Amino acid sequence: MYFKSKKTSLVILAVTSILCSRTLFYFFNDPEGPNLLVVFGMAAIVYFLSLTAYLFNSSMTGLKRLVLVIAIQILIVIGLYFCLS
Numbered sequence: 001m002y003f004k005s006k007k008t009s010l011v012i013l014a015v016t017s018i019l020c021s022r023t024l025f026y027f028f029n030d031p032e033g034p035n036l037l038v039v040f041g042m043a044a045i046v047y048f049l050s051l052t053a054y055l056f057n058s059s060m061t062g063l064k065r066l067v068l069v070i071a072i073q074i075l076i077v078i079g080l081y082f083c084l085s
Contacts, residue, residue: 017047020077
């Protein structure tokens with residue numbers, strides 16, 4: 001799949017970072033639930049970590065590159081879950 005704009009893949013990465021961050025805080029046993037600021041703060045951290053991987057990985061292009069960075073986001077969230085719990 002070829003994206004005509006680089007912004008499309010960056011928006012997809014932003015949405016997946018928000019979903020991953022929300023999922024991370026869903027699995028914590030907190031009766032009040034996660035704070036919106038905390039979710040978006042964690043999403044920003046996950047997004048910028050994956051953005052560096054996206055920008056420095058120039059050998060792959062297109063869908064493979066996007067899937068790799070989404071997998072990196074998921075691995076970051078799993079690692080953060082085990083570190084924070």
